[in-house]
Amino acid sequence: MAYTITLIPGDGIGPDVTEATVRVLEATGVEFHWDLAFAGDRAQDIYGTPLPNYLFDSVRKNKLALKGPITTPVGSGFRSVNVALRKELDLYVCLRPCKSYPGAPSIYKDADIVVVRENTEDLYMGIEFRGVEAARLVRFIEDESGDRVKPDSNFSIKAISASASRRIVRYAFDYARKNGRRKVTAVHKANILKYTDGLFLSTAAEVARHYPDIEFETTIVDSMCMQLVRAPQRHDILVLPNLYGDIVSELCAGLIGGLGLAPGANIGDDIAVFEPTHGSAPKYTGQNKVNPMAMMLSGVMMLRYIGETEAADRVESAIAKVIAEGKSVTYDMKADRNDPTAVGTSQVADEVIKKMKE
Numbered sequence: 001m002a003y004t005i006t007l008i009p010g011d012g013i014g015p016d017v018t019e020a021t022v023r024v025l026e027a028t029g030v031e032f033h034w035d036l037a038f039a040g041d042r043a044q045d046i047y048g049t050p051l052p053n054y055l056f057d058s059v060r061k062n063k064l065a066l067k068g069p070i071t072t073p074v075g076s077g078f079r080s081v082n083v084a085l086r087k088e089l090d091l092y093v094c095l096r097p098c099k100s101y102p103g104a105p106s107i108y109k110d111a112d113i114v115v116v117r118e119n120t121e122d123l124y125m126g127i128e129f130r131g132v133e134a135a136r137l138v139r140f141i142e143d144e145s146g147d148r149v150k151p152d153s154n155f156s157i158k159a160i161s162a163s164a165s166r167r168i169v170r171y172a173f174d175y176a177r178k179n180g181r182r183k184v185t186a187v188h189k190a191n192i193l194k195y196t197d198g199l200f201l202s203t204a205a206e207v208a209r210h211y212p213d214i215e216f217e218t219t220i221v222d223s224m225c226m227q228l229v230r231a232p233q234r235h236d237i238l239v240l241p242n243l244y245g246d247i248v249s250e251l252c253a254g255l256i257g258g259l260g261l262a263p264g265a266n267i268g269d270d271i272a273v274f275e276p277t278h279g280s281a282p283k284y285t286g287q288n289k290v291n292p293m294a295m296m297l298s299g300v301m302m303l304r305y306i307g308e309t310e311a312a313d314r315v316e317s318a319i320a321k322v323i324a325e326g327k328s329v330t331y332d333m334k335a336d337r338n339d340p341t342a343v344g345t346s347q348v349a350d351e352v353i354k355k356m357k358e
């Protein structure tokens with residue numbers, strides 16, 4: 001069976017890591033038809049918009065996409081092209097596993113955390129006020145609550161709903177069951193944000209009651225950051241509202257050796273877009289320099305999602321071997337970032353393919 005996948009190479013380092021990943025995925029023997037689509041800067045140049053209709057048509061038709069990082073073009077009218085893409089396709093789960101591989105540049109040896117970030121609401125809805133509207137809000141707040149807000153304030157609205165909280169927490173528990181995980185921790189700041197994070201927390205506790213086989217824990221986000229840095233191995237699945245999820249997933253990427261090793265996926269009810277956690281790192285554009293492993297591991301997630309488990313295992317163990325050997329790795333995997341023995345993006349792909357064939 002051949003899979004048709006929308007392929008979005010992206011901007012900056014996107015095309016380099018995408019090319020490397022496509023070669024590795026094709027070397028598994030699984031058959032893919034790639035439906036090429038552009039987004040971000042590249043699409044802006046070609047179509048005059050960073051999110052052309054063709055992109056949405058293709059992802060909706062194929063239900064699966066492999067995506068490189070994209071840059072939001074200045075003046076395109078988008079706050080973030082990525083956020084707009086996730087919103088339009090209702091990709092409400094941002095799934096970011098962070099796992100230690102022996103040989104990775106990290107002091108932690110046994111982290112295996114899965115970050116489940118809510119992807120559609122919270123401060124990322126982009127509801128902001130300034131100027132006359134902000135002044136009106138200042139007066140409204142004073143009239144309604146008696147609280148004094150500085151008259152020169154701007155506002156960003158944090159919206160958290162029971163329905164979005166429920167579906168993300170359910171996803172985290174279902175993921176735990178499907179993947180033999182033991183514990184889900186809901187991360188929040190409900191001691192301060194009683195109505196928004198308070199709602200997330202109470203909804204999480206309500207959902208947890210339906211999963212008695214999975215341990216449920218709650219932790220305040222600042223305490224979670226400290227715990228993660230001290231003992232990441234104590235944590236399993238973390239479920240978080242959008243902003244904390246964004247921040248904590250980069251923290252977790254740091255724990256396992258950096259952005260070059262942090263894969264991800266944005267998932268909705270029937271569509272999934274696989275992409276690394278990192279951005280388009282424009283300064284390395286076209287240099288064949290950065291680490292393609294985060295994108296390759298996103299490809300591994302895609303293989304597992306479509307049920308090609310054996311191919312996924314083969315790619316992941318080949319990547320693990322390359323990391324453990326420490327020879328054919330990019331600069332970010334070396335103790336000294338200027339190490340002259342670091343190889344380029346495409347040489348990493350060559351080595352992973354070689355290991356898959358051994």
Ligand code: NAD
Pocket residue numbers: 017068069070071072082259260275276277278279280281282290291292294332
């Ligand atoms: P970034 O992740 O692109 O880069 C930060 C730094 O991390 C880089 O300078 C580099 O040193 C390192 N890095 C990132 N990926 C790496 C890799 N694969 N191998 C080795 N080192 C790597 O973050 P940024 O500089 O804040 O953002 C650059 C652009 O990317 C912005 O336009 C931003 O909007 C966009 N972005 C896109 C996505 C996405 O498409 N999903 C996600 C985040 C940021």
